Amino acid sequence: MRVYNFSPGPSALPLAVLEKAAAEMTDVNGTGQSAMEVSHRSKDFKPIIDKAETLLRELMGIPSGYKVLFLQGGASLQFAMIPLNLAAVEQGAAKKRAAYVETGIWAKKAAEEAAKFADAVTLAGSKDRAYAYIPQAPAPDPSDAYYHITLNNTIVGTRWPRLPETGKVPLAADISSCILSEPLDVSKFGVLYAGAQKNLGPAGTTVVIIREDLIGRAPSWTPALLRYDIHAGEGSMYNTPPCYGIYIISLVLEWLKAQGGVNAMTEKNREKAELFYSYLESSGNFRSPVEKPYRSLMNIPFVTTETDPERRSALETRFLREAAASGLVNLAGHRLVGGMRASIYNAMPIDGVKALIRFMETFEGTIRK
Numbered sequence: 001m002r003v004y005n006f007s008p009g010p011s012a013l014p015l016a017v018l019e020k021a022a023a024e025m026t027d028v029n030g031t032g033q034s035a036m037e038v039s040h041r042s043k044d045f046k047p048i049i050d051k052a053e054t055l056l057r058e059l060m061g062i063p064s065g066y067k068v069l070f071l072q073g074g075a076s077l078q079f080a081m082i083p084l085n086l087a088a089v090e091q092g093a094a095k096k097r098a099a100y101v102e103t104g105i106w107a108k109k110a111a112e113e114a115a116k117f118a119d120a121v122t123l124a125g126s127k128d129r130a131y132a133y134i135p136q137a138p139a140p141d142p143s144d145a146y147y148h149i150t151l152n153n154t155i156v157g158t159r160w161p162r163l164p165e166t167g168k169v170p171l172a173a174d175i176s177s178c179i180l181s182e183p184l185d186v187s188k189f190g191v192l193y194a195g196a197q198k199n200l201g202p203a204g205t206t207v208v209i210i211r212e213d214l215i216g217r218a219p220s221w222t223p224a225l226l227r228y229d230i231h232a233g234e235g236s237m238y239n240t241p242p243c244y245g246i247y248i249i250s251l252v253l254e255w256l257k258a259q260g261g262v263n264a265m266t267e268k269n270r271e272k273a274e275l276f277y278s279y280l281e282s283s284g285n286f287r288s289p290v291e292k293p294y295r296s297l298m299n300i301p302f303v304t305t306e307t308d309p310e311r312r313s314a315l316e317t318r319f320l321r322e323a324a325a326s327g328l329v330n331l332a333g334h335r336l337v338g339g340m341r342a343s344i345y346n347a348m349p350i351d352g353v354k355a356l357i358r359f360m361e362t363f364e365g366t367i368r369k
């Protein structure tokens with residue numbers, strides 16, 4: 001039996017995508033081979049990667065002048081590749097500065113990684129209130145190599161309500177957990193990246209969307225596999241790309257297009273999130289720890305209103321156990337923050353959110369006051 005899977009990542013994929021992949025498992029596009037088996041240099045793989053790129057460009061409205069790359073190493077490798085390619089300098093040269101805003105744990109990790117290759121400066125952050133809001137973003141220095149933000153903060157459940165003004169400084173954004181969940185004006189960014197396993201496909205593929213003028217700035221000591229110019233020059237095939245992941249991404253994008261594209265998806269995502277947040281608002285036993293203007297559409301952490309730590313912990317353990325027994329799985333909060341979290345990406349149907357709310361209402365009836 002399929003369950004409602006609220007995992008933050010790897011996360012649920014649309015059932016139609018899994019069924020199509022299953023039907024094509026031993027023979028993709030009449031090639032007589034699985035998408036796992038085709039040579040990436042063959043005429044059989046080209047239509048697969050081309051379809052993934054074409055659909056992504058169409059659905060996101062990616063302008064010409066931007067390259068789309070399908071890489072490996074997860075979003076975490078982009079924490080290093082962005083500073084390496086955009087800010088690192090030849091040995092002995094003066095370090096370049098890169099600007100960061102610390103809105104959560106991933107944002108912090110990105111800045112820490114950048115500090116190995118650049119003068120990474122954290123301009124603002126929201127750690128003072130447990131990352132429950134997005135701070136006012138100070139302007140960068142015009143000479144900054146780039147300005148990095150985490151557009152949707154998966155662990156703490158916040159999202160930037162509007163983009164920071166960075167002038168001519170390229171804006172770099174981690175969109176791992178919000179890609180294709182809402183419209184995004186790609187032309188406002190220098191570089192965007194997303195690990196696929198949240199809203200796009202299986203783990204193992206990372207999508208990078210980068211403005212062409214930012215490609216080719218890596219210092220000569222940069223390893224080949226970490227250089228955007230090499231990947232861009234080889235059409236993401238400098239070495240073997242994550243073929244099967246790219247194939248599944250192409251199916252997810254096809255599914256998304258059939259759903260009506262990003263605008264239709266946005267409407268559904270808003271409806272799902274509003275339903276859940278308004279339930280939390282009305283509940284006497286659960287609440288959202290996130291300040292209202294910054295609440296994510298994709299990741300919704302929640303906690304019990306129980307204040308006694310021991311009773312709270314026991315309550316949350318029972319909640320997670322009983323939810324899982326009811327077919328509502330992976331609702332535990334991130335190990336660093338605790339509590340609960342419902343990740344409701346594009347593939348989560350509204351019926352899943354309604355089932356969760358029904359379960360929580362029933363659960364509330366069992367809480368002894």
Ligand SMILES: *Cc1c(COP(=O)(O)O)cnc(C)c1O
Binds near residue numbers: 073075076106150176
């Ligand atoms: C999951 C996640 C990451 C880490 O992704 P990996 O692919 O595991 O490296 C980074 N940033 C955000 C916003 C995420 O949600």
